[in-house]
Amino acid sequence: KQEVTQIPAALSVPEGENLVLNCSFTDSAIYNLQWFRQDPGKGLTSLLLIQSSQREQTSGRLNASLDKSSGRSTLYIAASQPGDSATYLCAVRSLNSNSGYALNFGKGTSLLVTP
């Protein structure tokens, strides 16, 4: 069974800092990895999708990397802003899934960016 772990569980940084969120997974046979953002009481917003053949994806101030062989992904947020405050979820779609390629989620990193 694919296990997804996110570190740290919570993070507080001052505005303007660059930061890194970490995600690790136990089975490297993956289809893709997706990073989501979740605001309090809201749904999930997809931020970046990395296919298993890719090393990284970028969108604005966000950059996600994937090292499939070591079972790791990082989400890099440049020049953080208070509006970045949210919970960030990492999710993996496994090749060996017996659940219709459902996503396996980490428990998330709760990010607070202070002005």
Place this chain on the structure above:
Amino acid sequence: DAGITQSPRYKITETGRQVTLMCHQTWSHSYMFWYRQDLGHGLRLIYYSAAADITDKGEVPDGYVVSRSKTENFPLTLESATRSQTSVYFCASSEGPTAFFGQGTRLTVV
């Protein structure tokens, strides 16, 4: 509107009652999923469906029933609600690499 819609957004029900959460998607995606989100557990898969009339259990299926008579709808029924089923429920669909999520239903069982 295109997308994936869940209803109701909020629901309070009593222990022992049957309650159905609705999920509708407009893309005709083959795959649909139900997750529950709880503090300390993250999102866990309840049931999934690969196509109309094809459903299967996920990680935490006990106490839930699903059906999928039409591609666009994937209702989740709690046959006899328990307090442990108090949670936020998310429906998702996918056709290819990306999964799309509904806004969630916050269910409280009292």
